Amino acid sequence: MTETHIPRKRFGQNFLKDNHVIDKIINALHPRSQDLLVEIGPGLGALTQVVLNQIDHLFVVEIDKDLSAKLQASYPPSRLSVIEEDALKYNFALLSQQSQDPMKKMRIFGNLPYNISTPLLFHLLSFSPLIQDMLFMLQKEVVMRMAAKSNQDDYGRLSIMIQYFCEVHPLFDVGPQSFFPPPKVMSSIVRLKPYGENRPFKLARNEKLFSHIVAVAFQHRRKTLKNALGDLVPQEIFTNINLDPKRRPETLSVEEYIALSDAVDIYKNNSN
Ligand code: SAM
Secondary structure, three states: OOOOOOOOHHHOOOEEOOHHHHHHHHHHHOOOOOOEEEEEOOOOOHHHHHHHHHOOOEEEEOOOHHHHHHHHHHOOOOOEEEEOOOOOOOOOHHHHHHOOOOOOOEEEEEEOOHHHHHHHHHHHHOOHHHEEEEEEEEEHHHHHHHHOOOOOOOOOHHHHHHHHHEEEEEEEEEOHHHEEOOOOOOEEEEEEEEOOOOOOOOOOOOHHHHHHHHHHHHHHOOOOHHHHHHHHOOHHHHHHOOOOOOOOHHHOOHHHHHHHHHHHHHHHHHHO
16 A cells, blocks of 8 residues: 555554564464454554455454545455444444354454553453454553553553453563654553453452442542542441451452452442
């Protein structure tokens, strides 16, 4: 594809131009013909072209009409299905349904637009039972937050919610010079693997409540749990599960947030 496209800032367009980095990403992805592969934000096709050299068919989701038109003109639909949509709103379950084998899980990858990466990750997590794995280029700082453990500076809502659903494997860093235009930040590649049978912790009884408690706790990460969570968690729940209400939100592990949310859910159900 030609380089006449002027990068659009509003779509977070920083295109990969470094063949060495592109090869490293594709090696990490290791695409196979039988995979149900989905690329988010193919752009000018830096990753798309190399993947299509190795496999028969690929789905891509691209918001920019000019870029999706270029991609459609470059490959027949039998090889490349271009979905011209906002990935933040797209129902990824439709792709599983389109597959010849509806049990097949998706493998999603992409050099993501950094301006929407957190909401996009949350959106994708809602499809995690349908996803085999994900490989993403993200801002390095976001990858550090995703992988952080309790008591680390980067630990927060993103770490807990991602680790509740997936294994997080940061792979390697990529400098700004590998893109045009170069972003102002360092980037990293991360692999995410939704848990199957091997979940390291149990599912929360009420995932909406779990997610809500985590979000509220980290609105005030410097407060004590008791002050940060206020009326959401009555004092007797802290006592029942032996959790010190003077601890700070950033000191609780994922398991402890699940235990807290389960206790609140049981308490609410009993008092109804
Ligand atoms: N994959 C290409 C590469 O590595 O050179 C482009 C990566 S660029 C960082 C991000 C791509 O995501 C752009 O093509 C942009 O148009 C697309 N994009 C931005 N927001 C999007 C959205 N909400 N849904 C789908 N694609 C989006």
